[in-house]
Amino acid sequence: MTETGKPLIHLVDDDEAVRHSASFMLRLAGYRVQTHKDGVSFLDDVEKLEEGCILLDVQMPKMSGLAVQKELNARGIGMPVVVLTGHGDVSVAVQAMKAGAVNFVEKPYEKQVLLKALEEAFAQLESQSRGAMHKADAEKRLAHLTPRETDVLEGLVEGLTNKAIANSLNISPRTVEIHRANMMEKLAVDSLSSALRIAFTAGLGED
The missing domain is CATH 3.40.50.2300 (Response regulator)
Incomplete structure:
Protein backbone atom coordinates (compact mmCIF):
# COMPACT_ATOMS: atom_id res chain seq x y z
CA MET A 1 0.00 0.00 0.00
CA GLN A 128 -21.47 6.09 7.46
CA SER A 129 -23.32 6.37 4.18
CA ARG A 130 -25.12 3.08 4.88
CA GLY A 131 -25.76 3.85 8.57
CA ALA A 132 -23.50 1.91 10.96
CA MET A 133 -26.30 0.62 13.11
CA HIS A 134 -29.98 1.35 12.71
CA LYS A 135 -32.20 2.21 15.64
CA ALA A 136 -34.45 -0.80 15.05
CA ASP A 137 -31.51 -3.19 15.24
CA ALA A 138 -30.30 -1.62 18.49
CA GLU A 139 -33.80 -1.79 20.00
CA LYS A 140 -34.06 -5.44 19.00
CA ARG A 141 -30.84 -6.23 20.87
CA LEU A 142 -31.98 -4.38 24.00
CA ALA A 143 -35.26 -6.30 23.97
CA HIS A 144 -33.34 -9.46 24.93
CA LEU A 145 -32.22 -7.98 28.25
CA THR A 146 -33.94 -8.69 31.55
CA PRO A 147 -35.34 -5.67 33.45
CA ARG A 148 -32.38 -5.83 35.87
CA GLU A 149 -29.85 -6.00 33.04
CA THR A 150 -31.54 -2.97 31.51
CA ASP A 151 -31.30 -1.19 34.88
CA VAL A 152 -27.55 -1.84 34.94
CA LEU A 153 -27.14 -0.59 31.36
CA GLU A 154 -29.11 2.56 32.20
CA GLY A 155 -26.75 3.14 35.13
CA LEU A 156 -23.75 2.81 32.81
CA VAL A 157 -25.40 5.23 30.38
CA GLU A 158 -25.59 7.73 33.25
CA GLY A 159 -21.85 7.29 33.81
CA LEU A 160 -22.19 5.44 37.12
CA THR A 161 -19.63 2.99 38.47
CA ASN A 162 -20.61 -0.58 39.37
CA LYS A 163 -20.61 0.43 43.05
CA ALA A 164 -22.89 3.42 42.42
CA ILE A 165 -25.26 1.25 40.35
CA ALA A 166 -25.32 -1.30 43.18
CA ASN A 167 -26.24 1.42 45.67
CA SER A 168 -28.99 2.82 43.45
CA LEU A 169 -30.52 -0.64 42.88
CA ASN A 170 -29.93 -1.81 46.47
CA ILE A 171 -27.97 -4.87 45.35
CA SER A 172 -24.35 -5.93 45.82
CA PRO A 173 -21.55 -4.80 43.46
CA ARG A 174 -20.92 -8.48 42.70
CA THR A 175 -24.53 -8.87 41.53
CA VAL A 176 -24.09 -5.82 39.30
CA GLU A 177 -20.98 -7.43 37.80
CA ILE A 178 -22.97 -10.59 37.00
CA HIS A 179 -25.83 -8.62 35.38
CA ARG A 180 -23.30 -6.53 33.47
CA ALA A 181 -21.52 -9.62 32.13
CA ASN A 182 -24.84 -11.18 31.06
CA MET A 183 -25.88 -7.90 29.42
CA MET A 184 -22.62 -7.70 27.44
CA GLU A 185 -23.02 -11.32 26.32
CA LYS A 186 -26.61 -10.79 25.13
CA LEU A 187 -25.62 -7.63 23.25
CA ALA A 188 -22.69 -9.56 21.71
CA VAL A 189 -20.16 -6.89 22.68
CA ASP A 190 -16.80 -7.07 24.43
CA SER A 191 -16.37 -3.46 25.55
CA LEU A 192 -18.34 -0.85 27.48
CA SER A 193 -18.08 1.58 24.56
CA SER A 194 -19.78 -0.92 22.22
CA ALA A 195 -22.61 -1.45 24.73
CA LEU A 196 -23.05 2.31 25.13
CA ARG A 197 -23.14 2.78 21.36
CA ILE A 198 -26.05 0.32 21.11
CA ALA A 199 -27.82 2.02 24.04
CA PHE A 200 -27.49 5.50 22.54
CA THR A 201 -28.54 4.30 19.07
CA ALA A 202 -31.70 2.84 20.63
CA GLY A 203 -32.39 6.14 22.39
CA LEU A 204 -31.57 4.98 25.92
CA GLY A 205 -30.54 7.86 28.14
CA GLU A 206 -32.04 10.59 26.01
CA ASP A 207 -33.23 13.58 28.00
Whole structure:
Protein backbone atom coordinates (compact mmCIF):
# COMPACT_ATOMS: atom_id res chain seq x y z
CA MET A 1 0.00 0.00 0.00
CA THR A 2 1.35 3.45 -0.86
CA GLU A 3 1.74 6.12 1.81
CA THR A 4 -1.24 8.05 0.41
CA GLY A 5 -3.38 4.89 0.49
CA LYS A 6 -2.97 4.39 4.23
CA PRO A 7 -5.76 5.52 6.57
CA LEU A 8 -5.13 8.86 8.26
CA ILE A 9 -5.31 9.61 11.99
CA HIS A 10 -5.46 13.13 13.40
CA LEU A 11 -3.83 12.87 16.84
CA VAL A 12 -4.86 15.77 19.11
CA ASP A 13 -2.92 15.77 22.40
CA ASP A 14 -1.13 18.54 24.31
CA ASP A 15 1.56 16.15 25.60
CA GLU A 16 4.50 16.19 23.16
CA ALA A 17 5.84 12.87 24.47
CA VAL A 18 2.47 11.20 23.87
CA ARG A 19 2.23 12.70 20.38
CA HIS A 20 5.70 11.39 19.55
CA SER A 21 5.28 7.87 20.99
CA ALA A 22 1.71 7.32 19.78
CA SER A 23 2.37 8.59 16.27
CA PHE A 24 5.47 6.36 16.02
CA MET A 25 3.47 3.31 17.14
CA LEU A 26 0.55 4.11 14.81
CA ARG A 27 2.84 4.58 11.81
CA LEU A 28 4.42 1.20 12.50
CA ALA A 29 0.88 -0.24 12.56
CA GLY A 30 0.27 1.07 9.04
CA TYR A 31 -1.43 4.43 9.57
CA ARG A 32 -0.55 7.93 8.48
CA VAL A 33 -0.58 10.39 11.39
CA GLN A 34 -0.98 14.15 11.58
CA THR A 35 -0.35 15.55 15.07
CA HIS A 36 -2.01 18.62 16.57
CA LYS A 37 -0.70 20.23 19.78
CA ASP A 38 -4.11 21.19 21.18
CA GLY A 39 -7.80 21.41 20.38
CA VAL A 40 -7.72 25.09 19.41
CA SER A 41 -5.06 24.66 16.72
CA PHE A 42 -6.81 21.53 15.44
CA LEU A 43 -10.12 23.38 15.06
CA ASP A 44 -8.34 26.25 13.31
CA ASP A 45 -7.24 23.83 10.58
CA VAL A 46 -9.96 21.18 10.58
CA GLU A 47 -11.92 22.45 7.55
CA LYS A 48 -8.77 22.17 5.42
CA LEU A 49 -7.71 18.72 6.68
CA GLU A 50 -8.00 15.44 4.84
CA GLU A 51 -10.74 13.19 6.20
CA GLY A 52 -9.65 10.58 8.69
CA CYS A 53 -10.18 9.43 12.25
CA ILE A 54 -9.65 11.82 15.18
CA LEU A 55 -7.78 10.48 18.23
CA LEU A 56 -8.67 13.10 20.81
CA ASP A 57 -7.28 13.57 24.33
CA VAL A 58 -9.95 14.70 26.81
CA GLN A 59 -7.74 16.52 29.33
CA MET A 60 -6.15 19.44 27.49
CA PRO A 61 -5.50 23.08 28.40
CA LYS A 62 -7.27 25.91 26.54
CA MET A 63 -10.03 23.59 25.34
CA SER A 64 -11.02 20.13 26.60
CA GLY A 65 -11.60 17.21 24.28
CA LEU A 66 -15.33 17.32 25.05
CA ALA A 67 -15.44 21.00 24.05
CA VAL A 68 -13.59 20.19 20.82
CA GLN A 69 -16.09 17.40 20.13
CA LYS A 70 -19.00 19.78 20.72
CA GLU A 71 -17.53 22.27 18.26
CA LEU A 72 -16.96 19.54 15.64
CA ASN A 73 -20.64 18.58 15.96
CA ALA A 74 -21.71 22.23 15.68
CA ARG A 75 -19.73 22.58 12.44
CA GLY A 76 -21.18 19.35 11.04
CA ILE A 77 -17.81 17.62 10.80
CA GLY A 78 -18.50 13.90 10.75
CA MET A 79 -15.03 12.41 11.13
CA PRO A 80 -15.20 9.55 13.67
CA VAL A 81 -13.72 10.34 17.07
CA VAL A 82 -11.91 8.06 19.52
CA VAL A 83 -11.26 9.79 22.85
CA LEU A 84 -8.43 9.18 25.29
CA THR A 85 -9.65 9.40 28.89
CA GLY A 86 -8.05 9.12 32.31
CA HIS A 87 -8.16 5.71 33.94
CA GLY A 88 -11.57 5.02 35.46
CA ASP A 89 -13.07 8.27 34.19
CA VAL A 90 -16.36 6.63 33.21
CA SER A 91 -18.51 9.77 33.30
CA VAL A 92 -16.27 11.61 30.82
CA ALA A 93 -16.21 8.58 28.52
CA VAL A 94 -20.02 8.42 28.62
CA GLN A 95 -20.30 12.13 27.80
CA ALA A 96 -17.99 11.61 24.81
CA MET A 97 -20.04 8.63 23.60
CA LYS A 98 -23.27 10.64 23.97
CA ALA A 99 -21.71 13.33 21.83
CA GLY A 100 -21.02 10.75 19.14
CA ALA A 101 -17.56 9.34 19.86
CA VAL A 102 -17.10 5.90 18.32
CA ASN A 103 -14.99 4.65 21.19
CA PHE A 104 -12.90 5.61 24.18
CA VAL A 105 -9.57 4.30 25.38
CA GLU A 106 -8.25 4.71 28.92
CA LYS A 107 -4.73 6.02 29.52
CA PRO A 108 -2.28 4.45 29.90
CA TYR A 109 -3.55 2.44 26.95
CA GLU A 110 -2.45 -0.92 25.63
CA LYS A 111 -1.40 -0.94 22.00
CA GLN A 112 -3.90 -3.60 20.91
CA VAL A 113 -6.80 -1.87 22.70
CA LEU A 114 -6.02 1.40 20.91
CA LEU A 115 -5.63 -0.26 17.52
CA LYS A 116 -8.93 -2.11 17.88
CA ALA A 117 -10.71 1.12 18.79
CA LEU A 118 -9.27 2.81 15.70
CA GLU A 119 -10.27 -0.13 13.47
CA GLU A 120 -13.87 0.31 14.68
CA ALA A 121 -13.66 4.03 13.94
CA PHE A 122 -12.45 3.48 10.38
CA ALA A 123 -15.14 0.82 9.87
CA GLN A 124 -17.70 3.46 10.85
CA LEU A 125 -16.15 5.95 8.45
CA GLU A 126 -16.59 3.43 5.62
CA SER A 127 -20.17 2.61 6.59
CA GLN A 128 -21.47 6.09 7.46
CA SER A 129 -23.32 6.37 4.18
CA ARG A 130 -25.12 3.08 4.88
CA GLY A 131 -25.76 3.85 8.57
CA ALA A 132 -23.50 1.91 10.96
CA MET A 133 -26.30 0.62 13.11
CA HIS A 134 -29.98 1.35 12.71
CA LYS A 135 -32.20 2.21 15.64
CA ALA A 136 -34.45 -0.80 15.05
CA ASP A 137 -31.51 -3.19 15.24
CA ALA A 138 -30.30 -1.62 18.49
CA GLU A 139 -33.80 -1.79 20.00
CA LYS A 140 -34.06 -5.44 19.00
CA ARG A 141 -30.84 -6.23 20.87
CA LEU A 142 -31.98 -4.38 24.00
CA ALA A 143 -35.26 -6.30 23.97
CA HIS A 144 -33.34 -9.46 24.93
CA LEU A 145 -32.22 -7.98 28.25
CA THR A 146 -33.94 -8.69 31.55
CA PRO A 147 -35.34 -5.67 33.45
CA ARG A 148 -32.38 -5.83 35.87
CA GLU A 149 -29.85 -6.00 33.04
CA THR A 150 -31.54 -2.97 31.51
CA ASP A 151 -31.30 -1.19 34.88
CA VAL A 152 -27.55 -1.84 34.94
CA LEU A 153 -27.14 -0.59 31.36
CA GLU A 154 -29.11 2.56 32.20
CA GLY A 155 -26.75 3.14 35.13
CA LEU A 156 -23.75 2.81 32.81
CA VAL A 157 -25.40 5.23 30.38
CA GLU A 158 -25.59 7.73 33.25
CA GLY A 159 -21.85 7.29 33.81
CA LEU A 160 -22.19 5.44 37.12
CA THR A 161 -19.63 2.99 38.47
CA ASN A 162 -20.61 -0.58 39.37
CA LYS A 163 -20.61 0.43 43.05
CA ALA A 164 -22.89 3.42 42.42
CA ILE A 165 -25.26 1.25 40.35
CA ALA A 166 -25.32 -1.30 43.18
CA ASN A 167 -26.24 1.42 45.67
CA SER A 168 -28.99 2.82 43.45
CA LEU A 169 -30.52 -0.64 42.88
CA ASN A 170 -29.93 -1.81 46.47
CA ILE A 171 -27.97 -4.87 45.35
CA SER A 172 -24.35 -5.93 45.82
CA PRO A 173 -21.55 -4.80 43.46
CA ARG A 174 -20.92 -8.48 42.70
CA THR A 175 -24.53 -8.87 41.53
CA VAL A 176 -24.09 -5.82 39.30
CA GLU A 177 -20.98 -7.43 37.80
CA ILE A 178 -22.97 -10.59 37.00
CA HIS A 179 -25.83 -8.62 35.38
CA ARG A 180 -23.30 -6.53 33.47
CA ALA A 181 -21.52 -9.62 32.13
CA ASN A 182 -24.84 -11.18 31.06
CA MET A 183 -25.88 -7.90 29.42
CA MET A 184 -22.62 -7.70 27.44
CA GLU A 185 -23.02 -11.32 26.32
CA LYS A 186 -26.61 -10.79 25.13
CA LEU A 187 -25.62 -7.63 23.25
CA ALA A 188 -22.69 -9.56 21.71
CA VAL A 189 -20.16 -6.89 22.68
CA ASP A 190 -16.80 -7.07 24.43
CA SER A 191 -16.37 -3.46 25.55
CA LEU A 192 -18.34 -0.85 27.48
CA SER A 193 -18.08 1.58 24.56
CA SER A 194 -19.78 -0.92 22.22
CA ALA A 195 -22.61 -1.45 24.73
CA LEU A 196 -23.05 2.31 25.13
CA ARG A 197 -23.14 2.78 21.36
CA ILE A 198 -26.05 0.32 21.11
CA ALA A 199 -27.82 2.02 24.04
CA PHE A 200 -27.49 5.50 22.54
CA THR A 201 -28.54 4.30 19.07
CA ALA A 202 -31.70 2.84 20.63
CA GLY A 203 -32.39 6.14 22.39
CA LEU A 204 -31.57 4.98 25.92
CA GLY A 205 -30.54 7.86 28.14
CA GLU A 206 -32.04 10.59 26.01
CA ASP A 207 -33.23 13.58 28.00
